Amino acid sequence: MQVLKFGGTSVASAENIEKSCAIVRAALARGPVVMVVSALGGTTDALIGAGRAAASGDYRYRDALAQLQQRHVAAAQALLPPAAQPDITDVLTRGFSELLQLCDGIFSLGELSDRTLDRLMSYGELLSSQLVREALGARTAAVWADARQLIRTNARFGAAEVNVAVTRAQVQAFKSAHPGEVWVVPGFIAADDQGNTTTLGRGGSDYTAALLAAALDADVLEIWTDVSGMMTADPRLVSRARPIAGISYQEAMELSHFGAKVLYSPTIQPVMERGIPLWIKNTFAPADYGTLVEVAPPPSSEVVRGLSSIGNLSLLNLEGSGMVGIPGFSKRLFEALARERINVVLITQSSSEYSICVGVAAADVPGAQAAVDEEFAPEIASGRIAPLRPENGLAIVALVGENMKNHPGISGRLFGALGQNGVNIRAIAQGSSERNISTVIRAADVRKAINVLHEAFFEPAYKQVNLYVLGPGNVGGRLLAQLAKQQQHLQQQLGLQVRVVAIANRRHCIVDENGLDLAAWPAALAAAGPCTLEEFTELIVSRNLRNSILVDVTANPAAADYYADLLAKSVAVVACNKVAASSAYANYARLKALAQDFNTRFLFETNVGAGLPIIGTLNDLTSSGDVVRRMEAVLSGTLNFVFNNYDGSRPFAEVVRQAQAEGYTEPDPRLDLSGTDVARKILILAREAGHPLEMSDVQIESFLPASCLEGDVEAFYEQLAVHEAHFRALYDAATAEGKRLKFVARFNDGAAAVGLQAVLPSHDVYELRGKDNIVLFYTDRYAEQPLVVKGAGAGAEVTAAGVFADIIRAARL
Template sequence: MKVLKFGGTSVANAQNIKLVLDIVANKANQDKLVVVVSALSKVTDLLHLAATKAAATDESYKEIIAEIEKAHLDTLKQLIPVGEQSGLLSHIKRIINHLETLLDGCFLLGELSARTLDTILSFGELLSSYIIAEALKQNLKNSGYKDSREVIKTNSNFGRANVNFEITNLLLKTFFDANENQVVVMPGFISSSTEGISTTLGRGGSDYTAAIVAAALHADDLEIWTDVNGMFTSNPKIVKQAQPIATISYQEAMELSHFGAKVLYPPTIQPVLRQNIPIYIKNTFAPEAEGTFISNNPLPSANPVKGISHIGGITLITLEGPGMIGVSGSSKRLFEVLSQSQINVIFITQASSEHSICIGIMNEDADQAESAINKAFEIEIVQNRVDPCIVEKNLCIIALVGESMKNHQGLSGKMFSTLGKNNVNIRAIAQGASERNISVVINERDVKKALNTLHERFFEDNTKQLNLFVMGVGNVGEIFISQIAQQKKFLKENLKINLRVIAVSNSRKMHFDEDGIDLKKWKEALDEKGVPADQETFVSNVKELNLRNSIFVDITANEGVSKLYEKFLKQSVGVVTCNKIACASEYSNYIHLKNLSRQYNAPFLFETNVGAGLPIIDTVKNLIASGDKVNKIQAVLSGSLNFIFNNFDEKNSFHDVVKEAGIQGFTEPDPTIDLSGVDVARKILILIRESGNKMDIEEIANESFMPAACLETTSNEAFFASLIEHAPHFDAIYQEALSKDSRLKYVAQFENGKASVGLQFIPKDHPFYNLEGKDNIVLFYTDRYVDQPLLIKGAGAGAAVTASGIFADVIRIGNV
């Protein structure tokens, strides 16, 4: 014999019930069946609402009765042929009339007892089971119905009655020994006291009914049919990558169920566990899916962790004080007062010093618990031997569950470090001696981030999801996004990095998509769905989403955007930027950002600040980290200026070459930033600071080759007009270089604590002489590189190389 239980979603409407009937009919060909059914979806909630309204003398309860009646009559009409509906419809209406009489009584008396509520709530299962039993008889004549209240007996603890198993088992065995039907339909959730008064079995009661029947009849197995493909490695509504668990032990299933895996209610397992009856969790809407098999001997798994579950709405209460140290009975008094207040304790941890005890309870019990505990320890609190209890609400318990966890070292460390890297603060920790469960308490707002991060760590082959928020999608930004689209599959397969762009923004619009923006259609999405760009709103959206491994990517040259870094870093959001303003700002701000990066474990990478895609900053970091010291730097750090002076000659005017550099994307949007030397000064300043030296930009000597009138212009049009006006000045510089058989290079230097930038005449024997196109070159003279400097050379400007440098920084974060 098999026992099948179908939940509320499985019997939500006539369409779903037809699927249930097909499953039952197929299985009835092989085994005798007991089919336990829940109320139609949401009906129990409606009954509870109607009872509450009636007791509050709110006449709208009558509208709810009408809604419940319509739902059941419509369902019956769709399942039963018209010619056979008359008597069945009359029976449904009689049941509804009985329900209405009870609710009218609540309305007239203005009260609702626990006993009456149990009777009212029982109508959901009574109605659904009757309709399903009658529908089943249409195609399976050898089927019947049994009212669970006649065979499941309890005490009179209304709302959550305790089963009298001795009487119940005897009644069930007696009935089914005499029963000849192939299938028997029974309502779940409901029972009756030994006096014959309707009772209910509490939350998860239909599962419990099925387990009670299965245990009493020594069934071959218990099948629980729901709307998902079994128990999952985590909540699939929160963790999209969650996978069904093929096999699991009773103990693991109970742990996961206790911590929020809603497909199964923990007490359900108890009756069948004693009888060693296996449980299958199956999907009504995908009956061919494998589902989850629960038994004493599940198949071995390479992964010691079976699942990650959670309970939200938790309050942490801490009782502490010197008066608890070495004093016996403190714990007993604490738990006694909670028991007397009927408050369920979900989580317990105690310091070995006995100085404090910490418990987790549901939020709704917090105020009552606080009052009761403070009253129980009133004398000790007055004497300052115990502090008033500390109450922290809106927390969540996350549990790592697995029978084999006790045989594997380091799982706790992996769990804590994974959460720590995403700045998920752990408020409390508990681990039983069995090591089957490691539980931590965290802030409820971090649940999604924590579950996804842990799931990645333990179930997704260490694939790391990076969530990018990109501000600045002009020339470089567009190429950056296209590079991500091109390499996305490669990164996932080879580096185990899953890149998602969550937000894009330009100066006019911004667009967010929590599920990831389609990189082939991001322009259309920004255009059609974008909202007005606002930096503060952008920051608050990133904070509100609170996604794991979040990275803000700044592809602007905007000072206002650079001031947002502090806010992102404080939220443990990494920052990748090609914007030099922040790192070249006041030294105190530069150090502050670096410190925030360390404090909040948020990467702050800016490789493209110097040399675009060249590994210049990374090289300096490695030199310093390995104990070397940078003594001198000589560099050509402006790809745009190098391009300009490499192409400026008798045939190409200075004006035309500068214009062309802008067209090719080598200069900043405001070319005076490049030509004034400010951009080069910022770059050498960043290298000086990364070398471990303290300096501000005002200390760098800037020997400008530009006429002051050119730099004082207020628009690009005026600037380019001034270049034509001062053409003789630039021609004179060029002619001087020719006369010295030299080439013009804009050079940055640092030595003996002093730095300068300026145009120089480079002779033929100098390493900078043959620097072509837009290339950069840097010479590092260090304690290790004395006679021959460490040389880095390559393309130092251009949208593609800058984008690739930003991309490389993102990948660096993914590889950490």
Template sequence: MRVLKFGGTSVASPENIQRVKDILENNKASRQAVVVSAFGGITDLLLNISEFAANQDESYKKGLEEIESRHIAAIKELIPIQKQSAILSKVKSDLNVLETLLEGSFLIGELTPKLSDKIVSYGELLSAFIISEYLKSQNLDATFKDSRELIVTDKNFGKASVNFSETNQNCSQYFEKSSQSITILPGFVASSLFGDSTTLGRGGSDYSAAIYAAALNAEVLEIWTDVSGMFTANPKLVKQAKSVSHISYEEAMELSHFGAKVLYPPTIQPVLDKGIPIVIKNTFAPQDTGTHISASANGTGKSVRGISHVDKITLISLEGPGMVGIPGISKRFFETLALGGISIVLITQASSEHSICVGISEEDAERAEEALNAAFAYEISIRKLKPVQVEKDLAIVALVGENMKSHQGLSGKMFSTLGKNNVNIRAIAQGASERNISAVIEKTDVKKALNSLHERFFEENIKQLNLFVMGVGNVGSRFLEQIKQQRNYIKKELKLNLRVIAISNSRTMFFDEEGISLKKWPELLSSGAPADTGQFFEKIKELNYRNSVFVDNTASDSIALTYPEYLKNSISVVTCNKIACSSDFDFYKELKSLSKKYNAPFLFETNVGAGLPIIDTLKHLIVSGDKVHKIQAVLSGSLNFVFNNFNDSTTFHDVVKQAQEEGYTEPDPTIDLSGIDVMRKILILARESGHQIDIEDITNDSFLPEESLQSDSNEAFFESLKKYESDFQQLYKEARDADTKLKYVAEFADGKAKIGLSQIPKGHDFYNLEGSDNVVLFFTERYPNQPLIIKGAGAGAEVTASGIFADIIRIGNF
């Protein structure tokens, strides 16, 4: 004997019911007891119209019409027309009784638990009858049996307790006499010893199936649903969740208790006692293996088997000095909740006995608060205890695994993973069996918590980074191209999964919560919403993704000022925008402080030297205990390009224009040629060396005429360069005559910084600096005479994009 149960989605439509028929027809078992739920959505509809009727709201009639329509339509589609008459007559008769019950509730304006059970039972009764008649019409050896004639319960309407002695006897006697291959049984419904209709609670069809399996000593209990087994996490929230092939009874109970919807928690107990295996299968993919639940998980050795969660949790806390060392406080606390019919989901108590904290369902919170405050009114009045504290809008996330007890450090890994993603833990519970570690968190953090934990325990340490990219011009577009090109390699070799969730330019912005296709991002961006930096940030905060990274490829002051908000929300910031780190020193320090406080990396390697590892090298020197005495550097790739290409056969104007067109300068070339860009870079290096310095403290010996410096547009700037060509030629001539080369040099020493155009003699480290290259000389305690030199391409969109990319990889490796 096999017992199969088909849930509401499996029988939600005639098409789905035909799938059920195919599964039963292909099942090799000689006899099958088949438990079915109500058609999908019908139970909720019955509950709703019951409430409407009790509230004397005539809209219950519309719901009743919908129920009738769905069942009649199913009969007409499933049953051959010549066999429909008797079936339609029976179903309409049942619907007439249902209508009478609802009319009675409407007239008296009341809905008792007993009446509610009778009304809601019609969902399963109608479903099971129609399905049995359909199977008969398809020449299957099938029959219908009313579960109310087999399963006996007490009179606790709404969630009745089963009388197993009577039930087992009824089931044995019926199936011994029955000869049909397939018996269709309505789930969820039962009856009391007095014959009143009762129900087994929501999810009770699973329980019905388990009751039959245990009573009949079935070889297996198959639960057919709309997913291929129990998953490592909720696949609706965690896209990478995987089906678990084998799991123990105890692990399955833990997962189902903590929100795994494919299995109703009480289901396991009846079959556990008999050692009957449970198999979770997918009605819509019957070929999938599904999940096999048994006494042993087949020695898979996996420590964590699943991650689950419970929504709508409220924490109730009782605390105060009057609890310490006073016997009976805990007893009164739990007794009060028990008498109020309030179920406790989670318990935690400090060893100091100063407080008790429990997690309960949100719907019970108000009753619990009133009951506890009343029970401890005297202690509260004399200030021995504080009034009950209530914290709402919470959820529980739980790690589950039979083998967790034999693996050290799992709780540490769990809590550190949540902490790194700024998921605040409000309470913790872990049983002595160590089969479950639970944490109470804000409900808004559930998706991020589940994905972070799943990534940590199930995804072969592949870390997902969610990127939000502001600025897709020269640098940004090349950055996106590099990600597209290297994404698979990065995932395979570095175990990093890079997803671009949002992109924005000055006109439009585009979000895709599943990741933007980088093959067609320009088209997607053009169809996006109007750009709004405030809304861009709010959307990132709302998504609340783990490992979120804001990438700023702009040169915008206003965007740089938003960095604190990102960091405060544990969103990492990677930027080539130098404004933030070269602005007021207090702002720079605030960003560094927020980065540490909220565990959100703030990286800006490309602020100095584009893709060169200058800042990273400097950080390593400082961290390892070295001290910087002096920095000499050529930090402007654009200026180096200009002076390497300028001579007496060219014009200064033409060379600067070429540098702008080839992307070596900022869109406004004045920023480069005035020395402002170099000032910012040497300022950042000085600050990263541990010195407090502002840009006003830097001496700038500019070579540009005042008219060029004061120009108010690019056109005016380039015109001024033509006007003063002779001055630029004179600078070149003086350097040539001295057998030197012109280089724009920045220097920091003795706490002071200066920049300016210098004549560099042969033999100097700067003399042979080619193209747009940068070079930095670090003179430190370890490198006092022969400096540590970093040299290479220091300008250009491609190398700047690669520097941004490198910072992203650094975050992935944190």
């Protein structure tokens, strides 16, 4: 005997009903079949809506019933030839006439009791099963079996409890009366001792099928649905979730209890007791293997079998010194909840016995709070226990797997993966079987958490990284081009799936959680709506994507104001923008501390030497215990380019304009030539070396006449031309002594300064050409011969490459 159950989507239309009937006909080749069917998809909700509308005095229940009737009649007409339609049409007409009378009575009373609701909902399965029997019987002899005559329950309407012994006897009796025939049975419904219609809870059609399979000692129970088995995670949340081929009863029970909607959790117990295999299959892809649930599934190399979650959860925390060392408090708590028929989903208690925490459905909180506060009223009044304190807006995310038992490190990987993405764990529960580790988190973090854990346990080859790029200008545009070119390489060689999910400039923003097309972003951005920095930051926080990185490729001081908010949400920050790292030391230190506290990265390598690994080298020195005593550097590719190209043969202003045109200067070249930009850079290096300097501590020895720094950029160029003799004199004086002009940054004994120097050929910076930068680190280990970092220190391409490198560092945390 085989029991095949078909869910609402499998019988949602005439086309789907025919597919389900074809599956049953194929199964008949293997032996007798019991076919259990749900209501046509969406019917139960529509019936509940009609009942509630009637109870509230809303006449529209009549329209809802009429629409349902038309849908059923249309399905019958599509399934059956005209000559075979009258019988089922009579059944449907009679059924909807009864439904209308029932709703009219609800309307008159203005009340919808649980008993009446059960009767109302039962019509969905009663009518669909008779429609399916007619469709199946058109080619196969089939008998309709009323589940109310097979399954006996108590009178707890809405979620009745089954009398297994009576049910088995009634099923066996029906089998004796109908040997060898195909049964078509309505799921979800049953009857109590008085013959009143009861229901088995939402999803109860699965349970019906399991009860019948157990009563018949069936060879197999097949659950036909719209997915190809149980999945490693909810595919609506995790795009790369995959089917689980084999799973144990216990694992399936854990996953179904914790939100795996493909299977109603009470289904497993009846078949598990009798060792009946349970196969979950896809009506719309019957050739797919699906998931086979059995006593001993084939061994799996994966430690975790699947991930699941429960939403709409609240934690109830009972605490107080009056609980410590006093027996019976837990008993009283659970008894108070049981009297209100409140199901406890999760339990955790501190070892100090000072508090006990339970998880319940959010809808049960008012009743639970009232019941517990009443139970402990004397202790609350005396101050020995605090009133029950609910915490709402939570969810449970669970790891499930038989192989987790005695396997060290699973919890560590779980906590580490969540922690790196700023997912705070409110409570933890793990049974002694070690088959389930449950964590309570914010409901808003479920999607991120499930994806992070799926990556950690099922996708070790890939890590998804989500970039928010602010400032797609000269450098930002080159960065996006480099990312587009290297995406495949990053995934194949580094296991990083890097996606740019948002791009914003001063006016517009484009977003796509699946990753923007990096070949078409300019046109899309130009056509996008307005977006402020505050809105862009809120976008990053609200999307709450895993492994998120803000990439700030601007020089906007306002952008740096939002770094702290993002770091506190475990969003990494990669900043080409120098403002934050060179701001007040307290702010710099705060950002560094936030990155450490929230287990993320604040990286700004390009603040000093474009793509040169200057900060990285400095960090390696200090991290290994070396002490930086002195630094000497040329840190402006702009100024090095200018003084390498100025020889008096053409105006100084013309050389500066060339540097700006070739992309070597800041947007405002005065930042470079005034020494401010270099001062920021040596300040950042001094701070990274461990010295709490402020910008005011850096001595700037300017070579520009004061008038050059007045007015706008064009006025600056005009003044450069006015003072050409000054610049020519500087050059001539240096040349006469066999020296070259270099703008040098110095740090020594805690003091920093920047200024123009005429250097001799023996100096390390003398031969520095083009736009190159150089840094000399004098440390305890490199006391006589400095550690030198040298290379191109300006230009959009190399700066973009430096930002790219920081992105990879942040992604590989």
